[in-house]
Amino acid sequence: VRIDDIELFYLAMPRILDIGDGSQDALLVRVRAGGLSGWGECEASPLVSIANFVCPMSHSACKNVRDTVVGRQIESPADIINLGHEVRAKGMDIAQTDHTWSGVEIALWDVLGKLRQAPVYQLLGYGRAFPKTPYASQLFGDTPAETGQKARQSRQQGFRAVKFGWGVYGRSTFEADRAQVEAAREGLGPDGILLIDAGTVWRDDVEQAALRLPALEDVRAMWLEEPFVGEAVHAYGQLAEHSRRVRLAGGEGASNFHMARHLIDHGGIGFVQIDTGRIGGIGPAKAVADYASAHGVTFVNHTFTTHLALCASLAPFAGLESATLCEYPVEPSPLAASLTTEKLLPIDGQIQLPDRPGLGVEPDLNAIRPYLVDVEITVSGRRLYQTPHLE
Ligand SMILES: [Mg+2]
Numbered sequence: 001v002r003i004d005d006i007e008l009f010y011l012a013m014p015r016i017l018d019i020g021d022g023s024q025d026a027l028l029v030r031v032r033a034g035g036l037s038g039w040g041e042c043e044a045s046p047l048v049s050i051a052n053f054v055c056p057m058s059h060s061a062c063k064n065v066r067d068t069v070v071g072r073q074i075e076s077p078a079d080i081i082n083l084g085h086e087v088r089a090k091g092m093d094i095a096q097t098d099h100t101w102s103g104v105e106i107a108l109w110d111v112l113g114k115l116r117q118a119p120v121y122q123l124l125g126y127g128r129a130f131p132k133t134p135y136a137s138q139l140f141g142d143t144p145a146e147t148g149q150k151a152r153q154s155r156q157q158g159f160r161a162v163k164f165g166w167g168v169y170g171r172s173t174f175e176a177d178r179a180q181v182e183a184a185r186e187g188l189g190p191d192g193i194l195l196i197d198a199g200t201v202w203r204d205d206v207e208q209a210a211l212r213l214p215a216l217e218d219v220r221a222m223w224l225e226e227p228f229v230g231e232a233v234h235a236y237g238q239l240a241e242h243s244r245r246v247r248l249a250g251g252e253g254a255s256n257f258h259m260a261r262h263l264i265d266h267g268g269i270g271f272v273q274i275d276t277g278r279i280g281g282i283g284p285a286k287a288v289a290d291y292a293s294a295h296g297v298t299f300v301n302h303t304f305t306t307h308l309a310l311c312a313s314l315a316p317f318a319g320l321e322s323a324t325l326c327e328y329p330v331e332p333s334p335l336a337a338s339l340t341t342e343k344l345l346p347i348d349g350q351i352q353l354p355d356r357p358g359l360g361v362e363p364d365l366n367a368i369r370p371y372l373v374d375v376e377i378t379v380s381g382r383r384l385y386q387t388p389h390l391e
Pocket of ligand 1: 165197199225226252
């Protein structure tokens with residue numbers, strides 16, 4: 001089919017708070033091809049990606065995403081992968097390119113699935129989608145008591161696994177951090193799976209991170225996520241040598257396959273966490289899943305936002321039976337919560353990808369229309385972008 005048109009929709013909450021909650025805005029992508037509509041979502045700053053989508057060429061390796069993709073044909077998964085290589089080559093010198101392409105790429109898989117009447121995980125070569133144990137992913141409370149209460153609440157909601165991240169953790173003393181993780185364990189109960197996300201707070205300071213390890217071992221945290229920025233691969237590698245029982249997790253910031261591979265090869269991580277909305281879409285995420293499982297590292301999705309993003313992030317490792325955990329957003333903004341008509345709700349404590357063609361979920365256009373942001377980009381009197389109608 002020919003890719004006839006691509007539309008980008010910038011959605012945002014009326015007020016954006018300065019907290020680590022990436023669900024406060026969204027960049028939704030619609031691809032129209034062969035009479036079908038496919039949907040995707042970028043995990044990126046929406047306006048920056050819109051600019052990247054339409055900007056005038058600076059030179060031959062500094063081109064926008066749109067001009068490479070609109071008008072092209074896709075018939076197979078290989079066509080989508082190859083188009084991705086081309087987009088990256090032509091947009092190599094625009095740092096945002098992989099993020100912007102991710103949402104388009106996901107929408108192309110949705111189109112191809114609808115065209116072939118197959119769920120995306122089947123297009124990726126998986127015979128079935130194994131159920132995953134969702135972990136309730138949330139921000140630390142401001143106090144240990146609040147974190148403990150959030151853990152209890154997640155347990156009451158049926159989640160056996162819980163992750164706390166960002167917020168106050170790592171920002172004062174290691175005693176304060178110990179109090180936080182102990183409260184989390186107490187609220188979760190002795191048999192729950194506890195995951196801790198430092199949100200890159202120690203940048204590349206191995207010593208600061210190592211100070212927190214004894215408390216994390218005492219509360220039997222399964223992983224310590226993103227102690228460092230994603231590029232500080234050497235710091236991950238050094239901390240991994242100190243840390244036996246608590247494995248390191250990271251990779252959500254990977255904007256291409258190679259970044260994730262470096263963390264696997266040299267960062268000593270036990271879990272690689274990939275966001276399909278950042279890494280260049282479903283194809284590169286599947287490549288990481290294959291590489292990880294061949295190297296004894298467990299693949300986990302990174303998803304803090306919508307159920308469209310969740311479906312796209314689950315497909316790349318749906319068929320890996322041994323990768324049993326999945327990140328599951330439990331504190332989405334009202335925008336993110338209402339973005340899809342269908343929701344992936346836990347059944348008997350497990351999440352199962354739908355067997356419908358494509359991604360298996362559709363946006364609820366009436367619900368999200370109030371969040372649509374009106375944008376216009378004009379250069380030298382020529383209008384490059386105007387917010388499309390959401391219908
Ligand atoms: Mg994280």
